[in-house]
Amino acid sequence: MKETTTEQHIIEAAKKVFIAKGYENATMRDIAKEANVNSAMVHYYFRSKDKLFGIVFDSIGKFFYENVYQIYKEDLDIFEKIRKVVYNRITILIQHPELPSFLVREMFKRPELLEHNYSRQIKESCDVFMLQVEAAMANGRIRKINPMNLFLNIDSLCVFPFHIRPLMQHCSEISEAEFNELMNERCTDVADFIIQSIKL
Amino acid sequence: MKETTTEQHIIEAAKKVFIAKGYENATMRDIAKEANVNSAMVHYYFRSKDKLFGIVFDSIGKFFYENVYQIYKEDLDIFEKIRKVVYNRITILIQHPELPSFLVREMFKRPELLEHNYSRQIKESCDVFMLQVEAAMANGRIRKINPMNLFLNIDSLCVFPFHIRPLMQHCSEISEAEFNELMNERCTDVADFIIQSIKL
């Protein structure tokens, strides 16, 4: 019991610190302090900073994508599905606006982090969706479009603003709360934007 | 003469190293080595790592945005303008695919880096474009849409894939060359996607 608690405690602290500071700027001492334990404890439970980070990165990546690829696999009308994906994605992003930049930052520095499970699931949900797009094109429900690009477009429109949030906040001189408000309003706009573009 | 050359030489080396490794992972010794000078030289010319980085970040940011905001200010039909922005942006991105992730990475860690000039110019070009969108809506040339969101959408669709490039390459098992090829094809798709969505 106790071990699990301490271990989990350290993982949660590590998530917080790694997200806030990034891999290089986070120190084992930071994490230990955040978890209220001696810094040797962190090594005792996780051997090395790398191993701990691997666990954290994996967990965050999974959390960030699992919701969406569930929806992509659901049996829904294509327009409904797009609306649901967009709504879901942006809602989660508003609650965790730091995740996209964190994932990008670390993924670029060490692409080997992607070896793990959830990237396979992304591909899976992408494949399912692309089939549905092909079908909708064949049915004459949507115009001719490259399915992969449509999949990409959906994610682009949802996630990108969170990648450049500091820039947006600086240019528009808005607070974090106002930014979230903007994103909230943007939700239906984005879904409309996509559907307007592909419907016949 | 000579000083300018050495100084510029170091700046170029610093760009390369900072982009490749990020601020924390790049060392003054790395930069010195890349520039073929003694590491004290880097301090001699730029006082501190921070100052040098500020110069580099500013220069890269300016380079990354100046092309686009020029186009936004040109006197072009709105559809033409969108096509030109998209083409231009993606073309530059293919030549410098590391820039978006670099800028995001550093901007999130130190938003104070944005105090500089070019963020004002982004705002300026955004304002110009939004006026044009309002006019096009009034003319009945495009449907009703939030102008700021349209501006955001254009950048999202162009830039986002480069933010998640490692993930895309891993999921699709494609090389860098193949990725670039995809982006090249994507160019007209993106412009079409946007125009289809807003035209009446």
Add this chain to the structure above:
DNA sequence: GACCGATTTAATCAATTGATTAAATTCTCC
């Protein structure tokens, strides 16, 4: 209560790194 393994602590190591310094070398101007 004594034993034994798991957990926790404090102290310390070795390596890295931004920065400084003082001496050496080069350049410039007279």
Add this chain to the structure above:
DNA sequence: GGAGAATTTAATCAATTGATTAAATCGGTC
């Protein structure tokens, strides 16, 4: 060609940091 400033070099400092170690403490079992 020589004085003085600018540039370059090698050596070194002080601080940080991931990791290790040995000792201390805790927890359960007999």
